Amino acid sequence: MNYNWDWGVFFKSTGVGQEIYLDWFVSGLGWTIAVALVAWIIALILGAVLGVMRTVPNRLVAGIATAYVELFRNVPLLVQLFIWYFLVPDYLPEGLQTWFKQDLSPATSAYVSVVVCLGLFTAARVCEQVRTGIQALPRGQAYAGLAVGFNLVQVYRHVLLPQAFRIIIPPLTSEFLNVFKNSSVASLIGLMELLAQTRQTAEFSANIFEAFTLATLIYFVLNMSLMVFMGWVERRVRVPGLMVGGK
């Protein structure tokens, strides 16, 4: 069989309106970033709360957080996504249900599902990192905080969390990158993010290799730039004398 190599394919018309294939990739990348960033914000906030919960001296609170982590870590991401997209909307209250199913465009309701799913999924992983970070601090830190007259909330707010977050930047970076990679599952519920657009380009143009090479390149560059960015953040917030440089 003859394969027609054509690296100019990205500038050709898709046959849909005025668009060229490159436009598809750009809009796909936009969706990927929009999913990943919002999901990451949810994951960071919820993960920090859960991570704190796992370390407080209260069995019930710690138990709830542990149960959350076990549940969200042991069910495949795709199953969770299907649950959020196909199952949960049916059990929402009447008003919310009509809003989700009728008022939102298909792309938006898929987007909401993916963001919620990925945010809660990643929160379990962030929680574990936050917990490790807090537990890595010398116990004296918390005691000193209490001795100065802080209450437990203040100890976490002013003593433990600011230090813990700085220690865990390297593992958090890899979770951050994972959010971008995991966001590709959105293509399976019809959100036209980067991978879905790639597949569509491959199928429309029959230039499979070019399409997937470009997608790989985009993911690669995205990864590298996020890594550089997080490395910069890490250097900026490093506590002198507390951490040894590098990863």
Add this chain to the structure above:
Amino acid sequence: MDFSQIVPALPALMEGMVVTLKLLVMAVLGGVVLGTFIALGRLSSNAFLSGLAKAYVNYFRSIPLLLVIIWFYLAVPMLLNWITGDFVPVGAFASCLVAFMMFEAAYYAEIVRAGIQAISRGQVNAAYALGMTYGQAMRLVILPQAFRKMLPLLLQQSIILFQDTSLVYAVGLMDFLNSARSRGDILGQPHEFLIFAGAVYFVISYCASYIVKRLQKRLVV
């Protein structure tokens, strides 16, 4: 919710589970073997070889697994066509297996590399002092010790892979999740079957992680 329809559907779901487990076991074995060679390549003193291994690992670690699965599904038949000259039908199973093996090898390679590096330098020197070749030293001295140390990590990665096998949904392979979904659709109870599938994945992964944790404690010297 009415879970009564699941019982008669169990044989079909079992078939799906067999596909999932077959995929898992073959991908783990292939991935670990390939990963070990990549790790050895990365640790080799040959700059070209270690660069190549590093590029492989970085490449697969920076792209989503789903992209690899879909790409291989579309590309493997085409590549075989080029090589052999005629049309060879490749099933979704074979293309997924290759995708998982190559993708996971990058992750296993990092684990194996850390395991080998954790073996004290004296072991290698002792092996060489006894007159062993590189191959003998690796096979008889270093790798057996390294594998014992990294067994928990390899198993943990394999549990993650067990969950990730559900991504073959993208190319329509009838694994456990997909067979549960299609049964649920046919019987008009998609929610029940989805919850059941999630519960099965949960129980298996949870028990497996528990066993790995126990193993880890036992292996700590």
